[in-house]
Amino acid sequence: MNLSLVIPLLNEEESLNELHQWIVKVMAENNFSYEVIFIDDGSTDASWHTIQRLSAQNPSVKGIRFQRNYGKSQALHAGFAKAQGDVIITMDADLQDSPDEIPELYNMITAQGYDLVSGWKKKRYDSILSKNMPSKLFNWAARKTSGVKLNDFNCGLKAYRNVVVKNIEVSGEMHRYIPVLAKNAGFARIGEKVVMHQARKYGSTKFGMERFINGFLDLITIWFLSRFGKRPMHLFGALGVLMFIIGLGSAIYIGAAKLLRLYYHEKTILVTDNPWFYIALATMIIGTQLFLAGFLGEIILRTRNNEERYKISETL
The missing domain is CATH 1.10.287 (Helix Hairpins)
Structure with a gap:
């Protein structure tokens, strides 16, 4: 199997049908064999029923449903455990990540030899004060602390070789630092690709300013774990x-x-x-x-x- 798409979500019933159609179109155009793994992280809307319906229509669609909201890191961990594709691509379910980026990400892993490729939303459609500026500060601190030279640690659109996701442990709120976890596990070929960022079409964001505070605290944690976690x-x-x-x-x-x-x-x-x-x-x-x-x-x-x-x- 060429691709596994791992898509965590929380209350995204409005966007799932459109996202699924978009993914199927891209997969068909590129003749990819694939699976789509939706992880319902405790949604309170009809997201799970939508996933069930999509799975009945398309055997490539699979789903995991948590009993309650555990967080994005736990959702990715469950998706990584289930993924079988040679290349695993993660993306958000809110349509802000474009499936049109998938072929180039896949090519960077398979043809260019990267272990991991992270998306960079260079042009964003978010508020400058509430998201853009804090994000730039956060990414600067992450680069300096971790030594991983990425411009956008928070971007959900990433591609991995299968062996990478099978050898890292994503826990707590460490999903932002998967590239750092991969580097610490010995996967040094980490690349970056400028990707399209689209304005949210449905619903509202699930993250507020507290994610940057938590992100900085997690950054301290991962610095400590990378230096002294095993000693x-x-x-x-x-x-x-x-x-x-x-x-x-x-x-x-x-x-x-x-x-x-x-x-x-x-x-x-x-x-x-x-x-x-x-x-x-x-x-x-x-x-x-x-x-x-x-x-x-x-x-x-x-x-x-x-x-x-x-x-x-x-x-x-």
């Missing part, structure tokens, strides 16, 4: 030992200075009256806690089991 002791243990040594050394100095003054019969104060003693003590305690945090992190990494991240109620 937390290297960070917490090292900081803990350093702080403990500083605290212990300070405590020894305070005690030695006290004994030295007593030996020479000089005026002195109780060690417990010296504020530096409590600073040294607190430093040792914090150092010990950091060391234990790193130690526990190492134990958890070696004993953890895959936890249930979502529940699927129906599949097609």
Whole structure:
């Protein structure tokens, strides 16, 4: 099978028919063998009934329905697990991503040898203040932190080699950083393609300004995970030992200075009256806690089991 289209959605019943027709037209024009996997992320409208009807009409249409809204990352994870195509393409269901971009994305993966190609919505039809400017700031920070030179991490239109999606773990709200996850997994051939961005035709956006705040927090998380996710002791243990040594050394100095003054019969104060003693003590305690945090992190990494991240109620 040439292509798997993985399309997460939430309350997009108005756009599904048009999107399906558009996809079928592009697939037929390019003689692609394909499957379309719609992931209904807990929609409260008739989206699932529309997917069922489309699946009955077109055997290439498959569906996954979550019991409730779990988020885009979980939807992509479920879609990636089900996808069987040589190339997997993700896109949004709101018609802002154009299926006409699919042939070129497919070609960049198969003919040009990329592991992953990310879309870049260079010209956007969003509000400048509420989306464009925050998005530019967010993407700049993501580039600097991750080392992945992409202009639009948030673009939902991306293409992957099958082996890429089978070897990355998309959890939490990390869907924005799939290119970073891929890079960390050893897939270094990451490209970018300018794609069309279309104004939303139906409904309203499901994302607000909070996605940029969450995005920056996730960026810190993925930076930490990429650096120390498999070796937390290297960070917490090292900081803990350093702080403990500083605290212990300070405590020894305070005690030695006290004994030295007593030996020479000089005026002195109780060690417990010296504020530096409590600073040294607190430093040792914090150092010990950091060391234990790193130690526990190492134990958890070696004993953890895959936890249930979502529940699927129906599949097609």
